[in-house]
Amino acid sequence: MKKTTVLVTGGTGYLASWIVKDLLKEGHDVRITVRDKGKEEKYEHLRQIEKETPGNLFIYEADLLKKGSFDLAVEGTEFVFHTASPFYLSGIKDAYNELVKPAKEGTRNVLLSVNKADSVKRVILTSSVAAVHGDNRDMNGKQEFTEKDWNESSSVEHQPYNYSKTVAEKEAWSIQKEQNNWDLVTINPSFILGPSLTKRADSTSISTILDLLKGTYKTGVPKLFFGMVDVRDTAKAHILAAFTENASGRYIISGKEASVFDMAKILEGKFPDQYALPKREVPKPLMWLIAPTLGFTRKYVSTNVGHSLKLNNSKSIKDLGMNYRSLEATLIDQKNQLDEAGLI
Numbered sequence: 001m002k003k004t005t006v007l008v009t010g011g012t013g014y015l016a017s018w019i020v021k022d023l024l025k026e027g028h029d030v031r032i033t034v035r036d037k038g039k040e041e042k043y044e045h046l047r048q049i050e051k052e053t054p055g056n057l058f059i060y061e062a063d064l065l066k067k068g069s070f071d072l073a074v075e076g077t078e079f080v081f082h083t084a085s086p087f088y089l090s091g092i093k094d095a096y097n098e099l100v101k102p103a104k105e106g107t108r109n110v111l112l113s114v115n116k117a118d119s120v121k122r123v124i125l126t127s128s129v130a131a132v133h134g135d136n137r138d139m140n141g142k143q144e145f146t147e148k149d150w151n152e153s154s155s156v157e158h159q160p161y162n163y164s165k166t167v168a169e170k171e172a173w174s175i176q177k178e179q180n181n182w183d184l185v186t187i188n189p190s191f192i193l194g195p196s197l198t199k200r201a202d203s204t205s206i207s208t209i210l211d212l213l214k215g216t217y218k219t220g221v222p223k224l225f226f227g228m229v230d231v232r233d234t235a236k237a238h239i240l241a242a243f244t245e246n247a248s249g250r251y252i253i254s255g256k257e258a259s260v261f262d263m264a265k266i267l268e269g270k271f272p273d274q275y276a277l278p279k280r281e282v283p284k285p286l287m288w289l290i291a292p293t294l295g296f297t298r299k300y301v302s303t304n305v306g307h308s309l310k311l312n313n314s315k316s317i318k319d320l321g322m323n324y325r326s327l328e329a330t331l332i333d334q335k336n337q338l339d340e341a342g343l344i
Contacts, residue, residue: 005029006242007077007121009070010084012042014196014203015189018235019081020046021197024055026239033062033073033084045198064106069135070113073315077119079242083126085168095160104163111175112224122180124241127169127186129144129227129252129311130154130162135300136225136307144310147188147250160297172220181295183248189234190227190254190311194330195337205290209334210262213344215276221261223281224304227311228263228276230330231323240320247319254311255324259283266328267335275344 006023010016012030023030024046034042050057050156064084074080085103092098107125132145134154139145150170154163168340169186176184192205201207206218211217237253264277286302316322338344 001152003027003029004078005031005076006081007033007060007073008081008083009033009073012046012117012198013083014200014205015192015231015234016083017046017197017233019083020057021049021053022235022239024049024053024057027054028055029058031058031059031077033070035061035063035215037061040078049197051220052088064102064109067112070110071116073230074110074113074117074120077117078121080110080114080120081126081242082123082172083106084110084237085126085165092160095156095163099160099164100156100167103168104318105315108166108175111172114182115175115179118181122242123172123176123182123184124238125169125172125184125186126238127172127188127250128162128165129188129190129254130159130165130190131169131186132188132250132252132311134159134162134166135303136191136309137303139307139309145252146261147252147315148313153303155293158297185247186250187234187241187251188239189237190229190252190320192230192231192234193228193327193334194325195233195333196341197237199343201343204337206334209263209331210338210343212260212267212277213275213335213338217260217264217278218276219282220277220282221259221264221278222287222301223259223284225257225259225307225309227246227252227257227309227332229253229255230325230326233324237289237320237322240322244320251316251320252313253322254313254314255330256327257309257311258327263327263331270328270332271335296328 008016012021062069121251132149134151138153151166241247268277284305291298291301
């Protein structure tokens, strides 16, 4: 892997921090964008990693909704990793302005800056399996979802996060097709879990595990199935997608499908009687009835609870040489990191 200059947008995020760490370990010059350069505590963990690795870290200020604000950060880079995008599944008051607009316009603004820079060879976009399917019921008799599938069931009103990832990825492919200077590879991870490089708990991935361990669901969890993948494997996939010359198109990055209850059973098995973990699944009719009080819509319950899921990750294994950690190893490492961080 030859040393080069790269940009990671939203570089202080849960996933992005691992991408930055791996790039610094390889000796690259790594630029990151942040909204406020003055808030040094947000990237102090990356400065510490820089001291321990051969790579160099450079901080740039940029705003997803401000056209041209990524120009300086992009100019002179060979690879651009666009990870910055809001991730909320609950507490959303204005889905369009909180999720859809920053995801779509942010992607557009970053790629318009890329178009101005002759140096960029490839953009690696953090998309999601949310752009592959919206609801688990979308399988509709399918055996599995592949990279050929697109989410057609989400909207601003229903599954707005999934919708935001779909419109952002489609926007990226549309812009890429209008030029010939750079190519695009999208990484479509399932639900990302695993240890964080910071003590922050404001990531949906982290808060989900904290809620499990702290007893939020001790009376029971809905029968919900997700694809799950380790944050470290997801970071590795991004870097392989950049530096594997023949990488192309979309890549589903997912290690295993499992339910929330499966996660609880793994944690209980490894840490018996230490946490108020759920011991049962809530029957779907009851879940449907109480859904609004738990922050779910009844439509979401109808189209997801009790519906199984299968994601085909074979393209990532074949093209990128991916191998995936076990869900058990991911959850143990995440629980231990949260413990060390004093969050549980």
